[in-house]
Amino acid sequence: MGNLRGKLLPPALAIVFSMLLCGLALVISGANPLSAFGAMVTQVGKGTTLVDIINSTGIYYIAALAVAIGFQMNLFNIGVEGQYRVAAVVAAVVGGSIALPPGIHTLVIIIVGALAGAAWAAIPAILKVTRGVNEVISTIMMNGLAIGFSAYLIRRDVFGELRGNNIRTPEIPSSGWMPGISFGGSGTMFGFLFVAVALGIGYWIMMNRTRFGFELRASGESSTAASAGGVNAKKMVLVSMLLSGAIAGLIGLPEMLGRDHTFSLNFTAGIGFSGIAIALLGRNHPGGIAFGALLWAFLDKSGLALDNVGVPREIVTIMQGSIVLSVVVAYEVVRRVELAAEQRRVGRELGTVGGAA
Amino acid sequence: MITTLEEKPHVPAAPRKRKVPGWAVGLLGVAGAIVLLSVTSYQTGFLQLTSSGTTQTAVRLALPILLAGLGGLWAERAGVVNIGLEGMMIMGTWGAAWAGYQWGPWAAVIAAVVFGALGGLLHAIATVSFGVNHIVSGVAINLLGAGLTKYLSTLIFEPLSHNPRQSPPVQPFETYSAAGLADWLGELEQGQRLIISDVAGILRGLVTGVSPLTMLTILLVPLSYYLLWRTRFGLRLRSVGENPHAADSLGVKVYFHKYVAVIVSGALAGLGGAALVLNAGQLSYLEGQTGGRGFIGLAAMIFGNWRPGGLLGGAALFGYADGLQLRSGGETVLALVYGVVLLLGVIVVWQLIKRRWFSAAAAIVVAVLLYLLYISLDEIPSEFVSYAPHMVTLAVLAVASQRLRMPAADGVVYRRG
Numbered sequence: 001m002g003n004l005r006g007k008l009l010p011p012a013l014a015i016v017f018s019m020l021l022c023g024l025a026l027v028i029s030g031a032n033p034l035s036a037f038g039a040m041v042t043q044v045g046k047g048t049t050l051v052d053i054i055n056s057t058g059i060y061y062i063a064a065l066a067v068a069i070g071f072q073m074n075l076f077n078i079g080v081e082g083q084y085r086v087a088a089v090v091a092a093v094v095g096g097s098i099a100l101p102p103g104i105h106t107l108v109i110i111i112v113g114a115l116a117g118a119a120w121a122a123i124p125a126i127l128k129v130t131r132g133v134n135e136v137i138s139t140i141m142m143n144g145l146a147i148g149f150s151a152y153l154i155r156r157d158v159f160g161e162l163r164g165n166n167i168r169t170p171e172i173p174s175s176g177w178m179p180g181i182s183f184g185g186s187g188t189m190f191g192f193l194f195v196a197v198a199l200g201i202g203y204w205i206m207m208n209r210t211r212f213g214f215e216l217r218a219s220g221e222s223s224t225a226a227s228a229g230g231v232n233a234k235k236m237v238l239v240s241m242l243l244s245g246a247i248a249g250l251i252g253l254p255e256m257l258g259r260d261h262t263f264s265l266n267f268t269a270g271i272g273f274s275g276i277a278i279a280l281l282g283r284n285h286p287g288g289i290a291f292g293a294l295l296w297a298f299l300d301k302s303g304l305a306l307d308n309v310g311v312p313r314e315i316v317t318i319m320q321g322s323i324v325l326s327v328v329v330a331y332e333v334v335r336r337v338e339l340a341a342e343q344r345r346v347g348r349e350l351g352t353v354g355g356a357a
Numbered sequence: 358m359i360t361t362l363e364e365k366p367h368v369p370a371a372p373r374k375r376k377v378p379g380w381a382v383g384l385l386g387v388a389g390a391i392v393l394l395s396v397t398s399y400q401t402g403f404l405q406l407t408s409s410g411t412t413q414t415a416v417r418l419a420l421p422i423l424l425a426g427l428g429g430l431w432a433e434r435a436g437v438v439n440i441g442l443e444g445m446m447i448m449g450t451w452g453a454a455w456a457g458y459q460w461g462p463w464a465a466v467i468a469a470v471v472f473g474a475l476g477g478l479l480h481a482i483a484t485v486s487f488g489v490n491h492i493v494s495g496v497a498i499n500l501l502g503a504g505l506t507k508y509l510s511t512l513i514f515e516p517l518s519h520n521p522r523q524s525p526p527v528q529p530f531e532t533y534s535a536a537g538l539a540d541w542l543g544e545l546e547q548g549q550r551l552i553i554s555d556v557a558g559i560l561r562g563l564v565t566g567v568s569p570l571t572m573l574t575i576l577l578v579p580l581s582y583y584l585l586w587r588t589r590f591g592l593r594l595r596s597v598g599e600n601p602h603a604a605d606s607l608g609v610k611v612y613f614h615k616y617v618a619v620i621v622s623g624a625l626a627g628l629g630g631a632a633l634v635l636n637a638g639q640l641s642y643l644e645g646q647t648g649g650r651g652f653i654g655l656a657a658m659i660f661g662n663w664r665p666g667g668l669l670g671g672a673a674l675f676g677y678a679d680g681l682q683l684r685s686g687g688e689t690v691l692a693l694v695y696g697v698v699l700l701l702g703v704i705v706v707w708q709l710i711k712r713r714w715f716s717a718a719a720a721i722v723v724a725v726l727l728y729l730l731y732i733s734l735d736e737i738p739s740e741f742v743s744y745a746p747h748m749v750t751l752a753v754l755a756v757a758s759q760r761l762r763m764p765a766a767d768g769v770v771y772r773r774g
Contacts, residue, residue: 025508029512131758137655137750137754138751138754140655141656141751142751144652144744144746145751147744149740152740276493277500280493312512317504317507318501318504320504321501322501324493324497325489325494328490328494329487
């Protein structure tokens with residue numbers, strides 16, 4: 001009853017509400033919201049914007065998948081941010097210092113990234129299962145440490161080198177790169193996007209067609225019921241956290257293998273937190289997440305056009321923030337409304353209309 | 358923070374009779390810390406460990422952490438987890454700079470408080486009225502706070518400062534020094550006598566260049582303690598954080614108390630932002646200025662076991678480590694490792710007296726490892742010193758998580774009815 005409506009209505013409401021809010025902010029600051037929005041839409045067709053949007057969608061998609069695995073069992077992996085940073089720097093250092101045939105080299109870098117992400121996630125996971133430490137706090141602390149750790153690894157007396165004004169890790173030889181699909185002047189699509197798609201399919205199969213996915217969702221619905229049904233709660237926490245960390249370890253790789261070939265101080269930060277927002281927006285569903293990632297990427301990349309019409313492009317960050325907050329509020333409101341409707345329906349069927357319900 | 362059912366401590370430990378009152382424990386701790394630092398500085402030759410300059414820097418750096426921690430304390434005592442402290446602090450920095458360059462430091466303080474409180478109000482609406490998960494709302498507020506300030510500073514600061522990431526300079530507070538006392542303490546500090554010179558150095562740092570904001574912040578700690586633990590309002594507020602259903606059944610307005618707590622929490626975090634902006638070194642809004650201090654405040658609160666006194670200790674410790682690094686670099690911080698080894702030595706003796714063989718052995722192992730670290734390194738890489746709070750917090754959580762006692766209904770969404 002109203003199942004699809006209940007799923008689609010909240011995000012739609014949230015996006016409309018956020019657009020109105022940002023439109024209002026623009027009007028107050030003396031800009032025309034319609035021309036701003038028009039500039040963003042027409043920007044999609046210009047230059048490399050469309051390809052940039054697709055590339056960035058893939059990156060956000062991986063990030064949101066990493067977060068969603070934890071969310072499925074009420075595990076808040078706030079640490080995706082730190083996990084992908086550490087994984088990226090470790091993968092760059094390893095990739096830049098070994099020589100292997102093409103293909104195998106790339107594969108080794110990907111595996112190293114996943115393992116490094118999982119290892120960084122293992123610390124909060126182990127603290128949680130052995131000492132009962134809440135994962136939110138421990139992963140926040142690990143995020144801080146990740147910044148320090150990665151800054152240390154790219155120091156010039158450790159693994160880094162100075163190139164121009166930028167400190168970075170040694171460049172990965174071309175055998176470790178991942179070829180993309182070139183569109184000439186419109187940019188190059190990262191080859192890693194296929195990995196992202198595969199991850200999405202794998203995620204769907206794991207959640208809906210495997211015993212592990214069932215146990216994961218069961219633990220999320222009710223941990224007591226799951227453990228009564230023979231699910232080992234500690235094992236689930238450990239495995240899902242490591243899996244989440246391993247996927248998080250891949251977030252930095254599309255850019256690294258497809259464009260930068262190194263880890264530098266210009267490394268894109270903040271994708272982990274965007275991933276949290278997108279996973280919430282997409283309700284942990286692989287299709288919903290894809291939509292959310294596309295929306296995020298569109299806002300990010302088309303927002304560049306706003307500077308041309310005299311609007312600070314940071315307005316899109318406000319929009320993203322308000323979408324997250326209003327979407328979770330909208331889900332809650334819709335849930336309450338449906339709960340009340342359900343109670344009324346049950347009341348009617350039991351013939352106690354007009355009762356307390 | 359949020360716990361699922363099976364993680365909760367099964368039985369609340371029977372209240373032990375305390376032989377020593379809390380303030381005495383605190384004083385003993387301070388005295389112990391000073392003796393430890395003093396001995397360390399004479400053993401290693403790093404006199405900066407207790408110099409007045411270090412103390413002064415430490416106080417300056419500890420203020421934002423302390424305020425963020427107090428913010429966390431207020432919210433979590435009422436059962437609302439506030440990960441959004443960072444975002445509220447960012448809003449505070451913007452508000453402080455915006456009012457500060459136009460109307461002076463007091464306006465900056467007020468604007469920062471108002472901006473932070475607005476962030477708190479948003480968090481309260483989402484978590485209390487709409488029952489949104491506290492972590493989710495906090496993450497959203499962090500995103501929103503960062504985005505809002507970036508937008509506003511491009512809009513308002515850029516035409517004035519020609520830099521979208523920085524505000525025009527803000528007028529600082531006048532600072533006060535107890536002149537005669539400071540001179541006398543300075544003479545003592547130069548005397549190089551064990552303990553006495555160190556105490557003099559630390560005290561001199563505390564009484565030199567004190568701004569009204571520093572005094573206000575320090576006063577807020579006992580004030581928070583008084584309000585939360587010694588008034589009827591505070592009892593109700595804490596009861597809401599321990600068991601909202603029971604509190605409701607006794608007629609306590611649960612929603613009202615949660616709202617007040619979270620708004621105050623935001624205001625305190627915003628004030629922390631003002632402390633950053635009005636910092637003698639910067640005197641303007643800078644993008645990314647908070648640098649995760651909201652989270653460190655949260656860490657200080659956990660370190661202090663959700664109590665104001667412990668929180669003060671945590672903020673002082675984290676500020677001190679930061680200040681030492683800033684003033685005298687990684688070599689001096691390495692000397693602190695030596696101090697920790699000494700401390701562990703004392704703990705080993707204590708555990709042996711108490712016949713806790715396992716803990717004693719564990720402490721010996723850690724002490725030996727740290728000592729090896731101390732003699733093998735020349736300095737602690739600066740990248741790690743800034744993250745000492747994070748490591749200390751993880752260590753405290755790992756070692757003492759069973760002894761930490763957070764509010765029982767912390768992070769639990771409460772719905773009336």
